[in-house]
Amino acid sequence: MNNETIFALSSAHGKSGVAVIRISGNELTELFHKIINKTEHTPRHAYYTNFQDDNGDLIDQCIAIFFNAPYSFTGEDVIEIYSHGSPAVINKIFDYLRQHGCRIANRGEFSKRAFYNNKMDLTDVDGLIALLDAQTDKQRQSALKSLTGQDSKIYNEYRNQMIEISAYSAAILDYDEDDLPKNITDKILNKTKDLLSELQSTISSWHGSRALRNGFNIVLVGETNVGKSSIFNKLVGYNRAIVSDIAGTTRDVVSTQIDIDGYLVNISDTAGIRETNDEIEKIGIERTQAETQNADLIIHVYNEIPDTINKNEITVINKSDLLKDKNNPDVIYTSAKTGDGFDELLKIIKTKMFDLMSGTESHVALNERTYEYLSVAIDELNNAINLYDGNYDIFAEHVRRGADAIGKILGVITTEEIADATFSQLCLGK
Ligand SMILES: Nc1nc2c(ncn2[C@@H]2O[C@H](COP(=O)(O)OP(=O)(O)O)[C@@H](O)[C@H]2O)c(=O)[nH]1
Ligand SMILES: [Mg+2]
Structure with missing residues (x-):
């Protein structure tokens, strides 16, 4: 890490009532006095x-406020200037700071300094990134949990347990069996198994964690003209997609984001699937197929009961206003025309969504990086247990590697690349 004095606009760019300019460096008393x-x-x-x-x-x-080291965001001396939020004022202050030996900060550089000064670990930084990205209340809550160190606490517990197990098993090698507590080998093995199942339970929330963070993906599929776009518009709350009785009207995937009970939901309307010679419609149908692969929930729209009902999808029979017989309990009857059935449709969407998200509140928030290292830790514990043949040397080594993987999640053990990949996700001024 360098010891240059850095500065950045920490508030949003453009015109605002107040702008916040943040400066961080080793010794800023003189600058502050000026x-x-x-x-x-x-x-x-x-x-x-x-x-x-x-x-x-x-x-x-x-x-202007002075935060003296180490009682600041970065752990260094920090100055915050609250100026009027116009580009002219901000530029003038930036000029002044450049003339006084400061340089503009890189993306995430303030957080990077906070990390290297032990103000935050990497899961705290993950939380900060998620909080700055948060659009919905559930995203805010989950991000704050990481940011305030609740996820770190869990990871630290995992790591400490692994270090302890590894140390115990290494000790077995150094002592006579008679000098060791009775059943120690069973105890070690059971402790490792318990820890493994805890890690497995944590990682099982990966799918939900991803949906919480990037949005729960709902895709509407079905043949042309069954009313997919009409249903989409009703769910979204305005006429986002074009509705017409001309088959093949929707040729591209139309997506938008909505907030359902604090969860971010990405909802996509697709081209109806049918045989077509229209080149553009063909591409649209290909895109539909790609979209369904990322779906957390598929709503399959028909106008009459299909031969087979896929239990993994929600089967909707639309245009119910034209139907007399509406008794099949495995489907939801809707009418985009009258609004009938939409309460029930929304209810089942929520149920499916809550099912997926249910683990996310009690578990750590996972992202690609933490998921990867958690998987490594699980593999290592699995190896330790499965490969155990009375040789505690190998056992201890696997558990120790598991502890290292968790250390990488926290950033206690870190390479420059891991840290940089995390900080580069932050905006300027953070
Ligand atoms: N009677 C009736 N007509 C509907 C209903 N939903 C959609 N339509 C009509 O069916 C046609 C096709 O609708 P659209 O939403 O474009 O279908 P898509 O091709 O599946 O996206 C339009 O003329 C709609 O007005 C419904 O619930 N009842
Ligand atoms: Mg359509």
Whole structure:
């Protein structure tokens, strides 16, 4: 890590009432005194200042706060300037800072410094990234759990247990059997098995975790003209997709995001599947097939009861206003025309969604990186148990590797690449 003084706009770009400019570096007392035009200050105290350049010309009227190391976001000295939020003011302050030996920060550089100064571990940073991305309330709650260290706590427990198991099993090698507590080998093996099942339960929420973070994917499929676009519009709440009685109207996948009970939902309307010579419609049908592969839930729309009902999908019989017989309990009858059946449709969508998400509240939030290392840890514990043949040397080594994998999740054991890949997801000013 370098010890240059960095700065960035931490609030949103463009015009705003107030802009927040954050500066971080090793020794910022002198710079702060210039900004507030004083010779001393109290840390974490808000100073109202007529912020002037070196010629004494007014830059802006601002509030400035000094956070002394290590009691700051980065663990270094940090200055926050709250100026008026216009591009002209922000640029003028940036010029001033450049003239005083500061440089613009790279993406995620503040968080990177916080990480290297032990202010945050990598799962906390994951939480920060997720919180900045959060669009819905459930995403906010899950992100805050990681950010405030609740996920780290769980991972640290896993890691400590593995280190302990590994140390015990290594100790067996060094002692006579008579000197060791009775049943120690059984105890070690059982402890490892318990831990393994805990990790397996955690990783089982991966699918839900991903849906929570990226959105629960619902795809509407079915033949042309059954009313997919009409249902889509009703669920979305406005006329997003074109509805017409001309078969093949929807030729591309039309997607939008909605919020259902705090969960982010991606809902897609697709081209109806039929034999066609229309080149564009053919591409649309291919896209439909691709879309269904990523679906968490498929709503298959028909106008009459199909020969086989796929239990993995929701089967909807639309245009129920034209039907007399509506008694099949395995399907949902809807009418996009009258609105009939939509309460029931939404209810079943929620049930399916809650089922998938149910594990996410009690477990850590998983992302690609944490999922990968958690899988490694599970493999290693599995290897330790399955390959055990009385040789504690190999057993201890597998468990130790499992502990290393969890260490990589936390960033306790880290390579520059892992850390960089995480920080680069952050925006400037974080
Ligand atoms: N009577 C009736 N007509 C509907 C209903 N839903 C859709 N339609 C009509 O069926 C035609 C095809 O609808 P559309 O949503 O474009 O079907 P898609 O091709 O499956 O997307 C349009 O003329 C709609 O107005 C319904 O519930 N009842
Ligand atoms: Mg359509």
